[in-house]
Amino acid sequence: MPLGKTYDPRGVESKWSERWRRERLFEADPAKGGRVFSMVIPPPNVTGSLHMGHALNNTLQDALCRFHRMDGANTLWVPGTDHAGIATQNVVERCLLEEGKDRHALGRERFVERVWEWKRQAGGAIVNQLVRLGVSCDWSRERFTMDEGLSRAVREVFVRLYEEGLIYRDRYLINWCPRCRTALSDLEVEHEETDGFLYHLRYPLADSTGVIEVATTRPETMLGDTAVAVHPEDERYTSLVGQALVLPALGRRIPIIADDYVDREFGSGAVKITPGHDFNDFEIGLRHGLDMISVMDEGAVMNDNAGPYAGLTREQCRERMVEDFEEDGVLARIEPHRLAVGKCYRCRTVVEPMLSVQWFVRVRPLAEQAIEAVRSGRTRFVPQHWEKTYFAWMENIRDWCISRQLWWGHRIPAWYCTGCGETVVSRTDPAACPKCQAALTRDPDVLDTWFSSALWPFSTLGWPDRTADLETYYPTSVLVTGFDIIFFWVARMMMMGLKFMGEVPFRDVYVHALVRDEAGQKMSKSRGNVIDPLAVMDRYGTDAFRFTLAAFAAMGRDIRLAEDRIEGYRNFMNKLWNAARYVLLQLEGRKVDCEIAEGEELTLPQRWILSRVSALTAAVREAFAGYRFNEIASLLYEFTWHEFCDWYLEISKLEICGPRPDVAREVLAVVLERLLRLLHPLIPFITEEIWQSLPHPGGSPRYLALAPYPHPEPSWRDDQAERAMERVMEVIRGVRNVRAEMNIPPAQRLDLVFRTDSEETARLLLEHAELVRALARVGQVRRVQGSERIAGSATLALSGLEINLPLAGVVDFAGERERLRRELAKLSAELDRVDRKLADRHFLTRAPEEVVSKEEAKREELLQKRALVVRGLELLAEAAGE
């Protein structure tokens, strides 16, 4: 066995991910039958590079997937990437810029070809990084949101929604990014609190009898004002409603209208109305039939409607207007004001509300079903509280603007007749207008990236065809995702899945936290606090990294990635590695069948460790069922390190020198092999590597990744053995404690004398004297009965058991006395507490009987222990000749 002293993940990881893939271990077969477990990956952007969010998301998915696959489920995990409209177009445009070109010079067709080329070359990076993370996806089913099949699904959905009137085209106020030069949906606008100003402007009445003061954060929009609104019941203005004002700078006459949207308390109680550049004002404009004027072009440069300000940018215009207004007295005052500025989620440019003709999805009818599906529990959020967020959004959902003025994406399947103006929406490209036979021009726009993402759970399985994959794997079992895309993605998949499949897209939505840095800050390039998962994997190994992520993934809490925790789990991998080294050393050259024969006679530690494995197995399975990843990790960590390594491995060294070494070896092999299977979903590489050199139970597959996930073994459960072993360990720990506190050198052996009324305990200690002697470095183990007194010894007070360690000639008694006094104080304090409780009539009458009797038993034990400590002190005093 050429295993090195420290585990070196390099080589091991790439070896196994290549072999797994080459041998097609993770390719699903719908014909396999049986219980199904299926997932679709949240497709990362093709432009992306693996970040902590991906690492966490995919580690958790992979753990689930491997668990269910091992557990015998017909398992499918569909991988893929998203074409990421704006993001990808931006990346390629930047490339062009470096070459001194731009997309307009290139032309649409060649530009799109260029993006495809980029995708072929650079788009696979994230996929390789996922492979490195160890994901067990079915790569034969890898999809891309722009590939042929998915494009067909997108087109089918678009046409059907259009035919049902759920997609429409209209002129409406939308969010516009002047840099990307495209419309955005509400979700793609990020609101950022910013320090700005509130500008108070004076609009003169047309009859020159006075002025009305209005306030705005964006003075340049006043060029598009078509009214001033006041509250209908505001007496200050009632007489003025219906009159006209003269718009400064342009001299346009605008009416004073009444609308109860206006807050009388704010500012002067009069609001300038700009339907062409403000969402509220747009609504008011609709209500009152106001003119809607755009004063900017697509690049947010002031247009001809801006009169003297035409040609300036929004920012320049604002500056100039403020100067001008200051001069001519229109500006009453400026005050600081905090406001939420909407920015483009891709490029951070300030978004401009603009009037334009766009395509929309009428989402309300779809949302109703999606709400109902979660209400009724057909889809379940874990943790459950996320459903509130989901409901809140769904209930207030607004129509979804789906057209984007980009070149990269699914082109909208709509054509307009150059003759009669007819709109044709079609599954296949039409040649001419079906009405008048005139030529058609195709809508230049593409769809929001999230439109195709919304179809992902069924489009990846072959829809609109009725495929075996679709039959078998839809609805998927669980969607694992971060909460940041519940609206963008989860909600829309729900709507589309219900609409087109008639069934929810996933049974569970497991929502995990965000990964932050150690200080709790969101990781971002601009903050410079990004920890690169690839660097972490290089440094500590992928398994250590995965284990860390799982251990941190407690529900409902953000993850602060602490580097020393990763190091700690790296050490854990090393521990496992060395445990395996030890076991393999013991097995070398021997035949081990890795099974415990029925009726095999086992030692107490053997029965104990098998019972513990069985309990562990049950607990881990339960934790998997509840998506409690941190619990899975800590259960396995605790058992591996502390029960298996610290105790059983040490004990096995004795057993192998004992009368039945083969049984001891068998138990070692059995426990380690099971442990590897239990650990594999979290740490696939190291476990596969070790497993391959270990004997396996008969009928095992060739890879651990396909080996059955262990079940608890009822026949291994042995409460009696667990209790007995716990007793023995308690004695050993006690002795070690005394030794350490007394500073007894390791080589120095102490004798152990015990006294107990329990024959069972006595038998236990005498039978396992060898164990105690070896692990606690004890000389003789002897029982005393009757009145024999052990003078000058250290005393251990255990329940129903007194242990004396004669110290003559070894240590100062004063130290031991000190130790006993501390012990006594502790026992007395606790006894007080228990006594008080048991003296409480309410407690006795109202607490359940078992709780009361537990306290009573505790009292007995404390009393008895205290007596032992007191006696120990007396004996010490005697020995000291006091």
Next chain:
RNA sequence: GGUCGCAUAGCUCAGUUGGCUAGAGCGCCUGCCUCACAUGCAGGAGGUCGCUGGUUCGAGUCCAGCUGCGACCACCA
């Protein structure tokens, strides 16, 4: 403005239906190169579970309020 989440050892975090003498890792202290592992072994110190009330025989755990932090949503010019 609305909604949600979080506050537990020096640090990073567990703590599922209330029964805890509150746990882990790292760090710290003591002693060990014990033949799997010094990325280790054995032992130890360290917490009025943010604050104030309430419910209960009993609250880190449930309820209310407060304080602080964070997130999301929102049309207050």
